[in-house]
Amino acid sequence: MVYLPPYIFTRAHRAGLFTLIHWYCIWGILLFGFHSSLVFADSIENSSNSKARIVYYPGSDSNYNNDSRNHFYIELLKKALNASGEQYQVKELGRxxxxxxQFQLIQxxxxxxxxxxxDPERDPSFRQIPFPIDRGLMGWRLLLVRDNQQAAFSEITQISELAHLRCGQGQAWQDTKILQHNELSVSPTPxxxxxxxxxxxxxxxxLPRSILEIYSELNNHQHLxxxxxxxxxxxxxxxxxxxxNKENAELANAIERGLQTLYARGEFDKLFWQYHGDSITQANIKNRKILKLNNPFLSDENRNNLYRYWLPLPP
Structure with missing residues (x-):
């Protein structure tokens, strides 16, 4: 063992050591306080998230990652729940x-x-929020055709002439019933x-598609x-x-309350035109021949709701 005489450890050394210990103590206190604040903030966030109920919605039914048809409905749902005054987290269940x-999964x-x-046959088993979120534009249908067959539609002026051509529809779609009721020739597929x-x-x-869907769908099928x-x-x-779900009155009330709040603030219309304004303009409705169909499957209540919020056809 090496012996160091006491006079080697001078007063200056002791002062320096005390200063170093002093600063270590200060940094230790600061770091402890910073860590404690992070833990506290994290506990608040976790507590807040634990109170938020999770709302699962369906993703796109197509194979295209850039399918934008549902983006408006998803963002509107999020905004409505935020405006409801309740705490919800919104997550996609799957595609x-x-x-x-979808309705089986809701049940x-x-x-x-x-x-x-x-749908008058399906609706009694579920709880419908009485607010037409598309303002009726799902009933504004343009025709997707083969590029080399456009001339076949240019002379059509009435439903009976269109009935000679065959259109495609989803097997379980409400539109299929409406088109068949109006004596159009329909080929359903699942x-x-x-x-x-x-x-x-x-x-x-x-293929008759809503003006809210057709431009996205054409873009996704350019190769055809x-x-x-x-x-x-x-x-x-x-x-x-x-x-x-029919038993989920709490969620239904929250969505309806949020939608009405957004509508009263003008935020619903703002979001609607943000998403759909270009499609409405591009459709050039005022220069088209409009073929009007009857919809016997629309209840009086839904018809009144639609006319309260709808976007009327151009004169």
Whole structure:
């Protein structure tokens, strides 16, 4: 062992050591306080999240990652729940669910909410929020056709002439019933993507799609050489609504309260035009021949709701 004489450890050394210990103590206190604040903030956030109920919604039913058809309904749902005064977290359950499957999942309690047409046969089993979230534009239908067949539609002026051509529709879609009721020739299929293949291969002559959907769908199927007919528009009164489980009155009331709040503030209209303004302008409705169809499947209550919030056709 090496012996160091006491005089080697001078007064200056002791002062320096005390200063170093002093600063270590200060830094220790600061670091402890910072860590404690993070833990406290994290505990508050976790406590807040634990109180928020999770609302599951369905993703797109197509295979395209850039499918934007549902973006408006998802953002509107989030804004409505935020405006309801309740705490909810909104999450996607999964993709590729047909409309029929979505309502099955709502009944089972796996899915919290979906959006679709009203249906007098289905609606009594669910709780519909009485606010037409599309303002009736799902009933404004342009025709998706093969690019080399546009001339076949340019001379049509009435429903009876269109009835000679065959259109495609989803098997469980409410539109299918409406078109068949108006004596149009319809080829239903259970496959959404199959509709576009049927059109390309000539198994159907046209595919009537809402102006809220058709531009996104055309963009996603450019490789099929399809086009939007420039002459016609089919119109029938209908609308999209949010649906929840029949027993979930709390969620239904929160969504309705939030929608009414957004509408009163003008935020609903702002979001609506943000998403759909370009499509409405691009559709050039005032220069189209409008073929009006009857919709006997629309209840009086839904018809009144639609006319309260709808976007009227151009004169």
């Amino acid at each position: 590729g669910f047909s409309a029929t499957r 089972r309690g796996d899915l919290s909410v979906a959006w679709n047409f009203s 496959s959404y993507e199959g509709l576009f293949k049927m059109l390309q291969t000539g198994h159907i002559d046209y 050489n399809l086009a939007i007919d420039k002459h016609l528009m089919i119109y029938y009164p209908t609308a999209f609504y949010y649906f929840v």
